[in-house]
């Protein structure tokens with residue numbers, strides 16, 4: 001199967017000399033949903049910022065759908081193919097209406113007229129927000145704004161959807177609705193989260209990053225059931241939650 005993402009030997013030190021990544025290897029096949037877990041300061045955000053070239057690898061390489069991210073001539077195409085949904089939807093929504101926010105990326109990429117309209121409609125339908133197209137984003141609830149933020153990224157038809165803490169600040173119903181939406185999408189997903197039950201619900205596979213290296217990569221249910229691994233890397237399940245008792249959906 002074609003890899004959506006291939007990270008090989010990725011190392012990175014911030015300009016102040018702090019080494020955040022020490023040779024990370026990660027391959028994600030097209031259509032997989034993978035959770036990126038790890039304690040605070042593990043390097044998760046640093047890794048994500050390499051996926052669309054915001055940070056430049058100190059050593060190693062990142063490839064998205066076969067395109068080398070480090071190669072400046074591919075930067076626009078790589079940014080289209082890697083859709084990052086930030087934790088705060090207000091970082092992503094800045095236009096007067098939902099429709100204009102979702103149209104912004106495709107319009108910048110050259111889409112116009114009926115084609116642009118169809119693209120916006122499809123993206124909003126995929127997140128169940130089509131009826132909100134004419135509303136100002138700031139009149140929507142947080143959960144609705146997060147769904148629109150996902151639509152702004154989907155409108156670009158990304159190769160891989162990267163979500164930073166997608167369940168944060170959502171009430172239980174919105175959390176489940178977003179999970180249903182993400183499960184329905186035919187796209188590769190990399191989800192950064194501290195919400196371990198959400199990782200288990202949505203991602204058959206998880207990668208644990210700790211101290212700037214991958215310390216585990218496997219089935220989410222197995223990793224979350226590994227008490228020694230969990231303790232060693234400050235991963236804690238909610239009180240009373242037993243990952244072994246959950247029936248995992250595909």
Ligand SMILES: Nc1ncnc2c1ncn2[C@@H]1O[C@H](COP(=O)(O)OP(=O)(O)OP(=O)(O)O)[C@@H](O)[C@H]1O
Pocket residue numbers: 014015016018019020038039040041042043044045046047
């Ligand atoms: N701009 C920066 N300059 C120097 N060091 C940084 C910078 N940004 C992050 N770091 C350091 O790099 C390491 C990895 O940080 P990163 O934000 O990638 O972790 P994270 O896994 O995303 O954490 P969290 O779960 O808290 O979001 C940390 O030790 C952090 O202090």
